[in-house]
Amino acid sequence: xxxRLALVGGPMYDGLYEAMxxxxxxxxxxxxxxxxxxxxxxxxxLLSNGGALDVISTxxxxxxxxxxxxxxxxxxVDVGSLAPRAVELCRxxxxxxxxxxxxxxxxxxxxxxxxDIENVPSxxxxxxxxxxxxxxxxxxxxxFGTLFEIVTAFGGxxxxxxxxxxxxxxxxxxxxxxxxxxxxxxxxxxxxWHYDEVDAAVGRGxxxxxxxxxxxxxxxxxxxxxSDLAPLPYFGDASGPRSYAGCHxxxxxxxxxxxxxxxxxxxRLCAIETHAIDAASGAMCAHEKALEEVEPIDEIDALxxxxxxxxxxxxxxxxPPMERFPEVEDAAWGAIHxxxxxxxxxRETAEQMQASAExxxx
Numbered sequence: 634x635x636x637r638l639a640l641v642g643g644p645m646y647d648g649l650y651e652a653m654x655x656x657x658x659x660x661x662x663x664x665x666x667x668x669x670x671x672x673x674x675x676x677x678x679l680l681s682n683g684g685a686l687d688v689i690s691t692x693x694x695x696x697x698x699x700x701x702x703x704x705x706x707x708x709x710v711d712v713g714s715l716a717p718r719a720v721e722l723c724r725x726x727x728x729x730x731x732x733x734x735x736x737x738x739x740x741x742x743x744x745x746x747x748x749d750i751e752n753v754p755s756x757x758x759x760x761x762x763x764x765x766x767x768x769x770x771x772x773x774x775x776x777f778g779t780l781f782e783i784v785t786a787f788g789g790x791x792x793x794x795x796x797x798x799x800x801x802x803x804x805x806x807x808x809x810x811x812x813x814x815x816x817x818x819x820x821x822x823x824x825x826w827h828y829d830e831v832d833a834a835v836g837r838g839x840x841x842x843x844x845x846x847x848x849x850x851x852x853x854x855x856x857x858x859x860s861d862l863a864p865l866p867y868f869g870d871a872s873g874p875r876s877y878a879g880c881h882x883x884x885x886x887x888x889x890x891x892x893x894x895x896x897x898x899x900x901r902l903c904a905i906e907t908h909a910i911d912a913a914s915g916a917m918c919a920h921e922k923a924l925e926e927v928e929p930i931d932e933i934d935a936l937x938x939x940x941x942x943x944x945x946x947x948x949x950x951x952x953p954p955m956e957r958f959p960e961v962e963d964a965a966w967g968a969i970h971x972x973x974x975x976x977x978x979x980r981e982t983a984e985q986m987q988a989s990a991e992x993x994x995x
Contacts, residue, residue: 634891636898639665639676641690641881643829645848645916652910668827669695670773673959676702685888687895693722693880696730697954703730704885704892710899719880719919725954731882732903733919735911738876738944739844740937741865744858747841750865757783757868760842761814768831768843771816771824771973775831777966778877783808785950786870796953798961798990800983809972809979816973824973835862844876847941850915854933864937869948874940878949880919917941957993964989 638661640650655661665675669692676689680702691699706729712720719733743753747765754760760767769779784791789804799805816823819840826834828846835843836856844867845853853862869875883902889895901907908920912927915937929935952958968985971977977985 635660635662636687636891636894637662637664637685639663639672639679639686639689641669641672642666643668644832644852645828645846645914646690646881648914649907649910653907668829670963680886680888683888685890686886687889687891688898689884689886690734691731691882691884693731693733693882694952694954694958696723696882696884697725697956698959699884700725700728700730700956702886702888704887704889705729706732706885706896706899709896710903712903714905714921715903715919716921716924722880722951723882731884732899733880733882734902734908735848735881735916735918736878736945737846737848737881737917738878738941738949739846739867740941740944741867742835742843742845742853742862743865744835744838744841744861745863746858746861747838750863753842753865755866755868756870757786757808757811757815760868761811761818764818765842766819766840767815768819768823768826768834768840769815770828770831771826772970773827773966774962775828776969777962780805780808780812780965780969781877781950781952782868782875783811785875786868787811788870792953792955796955797994798987800965800986800990806979806983809969809982812969813972813979824970846916848911848914848916850934850937851913862933864933864940866940867944867948872947874944874948875950876944876948878945878951917945955994960993961990964993 710732712732719736723731723733743750754763770776784805787804787808789802793799831843832845832849834840836853836858838858867874867876883899885895905920905923908918908923912918912923918924929938965986968982972982
């Protein structure tokens with residue numbers, strides 16, 4: 634019986650599957666291989682309609698919404714070599730519903746041929762006033778996450794201490810307006826970009842600045858503009874860079890038809906050799922020893938690693954764990970996207986976000 638897998642796809646993730654031979658393994662059937670929002674929808678459709686999957690890619694912010702479909706992995710998978718904070722982010726209500734693959738925070742990349750590297754803006758307000766084109770995702774989780782970063786830098790929050798939406802807060806409306814101004818400095822097509830399209834635009838030299846996840850490092854540096862790119866600390870507040878963050882991870886659905894083989898594959902995915910493959914691409918793998926053994930290839934890479942480690946240590950922004958988070962996120966980014974397309978203003982955007990969230994969380 635083949636193991637049925639649902640995998641997150643894209644340049645940042647596929648190198649691992651190729652190195653492990655998952656695409657060609659006769660014992661594996663890759664049922665879903667898509668970007669994360671599409672993956673989530675496909676997994677939800679399959680599992681809610683009685684379909685069977687054995688191992689899935691998931692994320693620390695999405696696992697709570699999937700918990701009715703997932704097996705607890707406590708004492709089933711050895712996570713002792715993985716970063717404790719990453720492991721904890723993958724727990725919900727004291728249960729290990731997934732195990733971490735990597736830790737994601739964003740790093741700013743500046744194109745030296747398109748901007749003065751010594752005077753790159755260090756805050757969101759400065760960026761909005763600079764006229765420089767900054768590439769960011771114009772849809773889905775990347776868009777909502779960018780707003781999260783700006784709101785936090787402005788001293789606000791998207792959710793209160795009870796995990797209720799606080800989208801009508803003045804800081805949120807100010808952040809929306811700032812995001813609108815930043816978007817106006819970039820290419821018109823940016824409102825429809827996803828992560829991979831942002832990386833591609835940075836690599837082509839279409840934008841002066843762009844934020845990338847660690848797993849995109851190798852491709853960026855090998856791009857047409859790679860020799861012009863320099864890593865810088867991401868935008869933040871007085872305490873330093875602040876990036877919305879989380880962990881990609883692995884989970885076993887309760888629908889698995891071969892539980893032991895699924896657990897064995899998860900354990901293999903937790904091995905140092907497997908994490909080292911991700912680390913070689915620039916990803917900040919969750920395996921502590923594999924990450925410690927990463928040697929920078931040059932001064933640029935050493936600086937990139939240093940910035941990323943510092944952001945993980947001091948600048949990670951994570952959402953409160955919420956079972957209905959994907960629905961809140963989907964409704965919110967849709968409203969923000971409409972604002973960037975100049976169909977509504979910042980206040981109307983906040984009002985739509987709040988109304989949608991209240992309906993979902995009621």
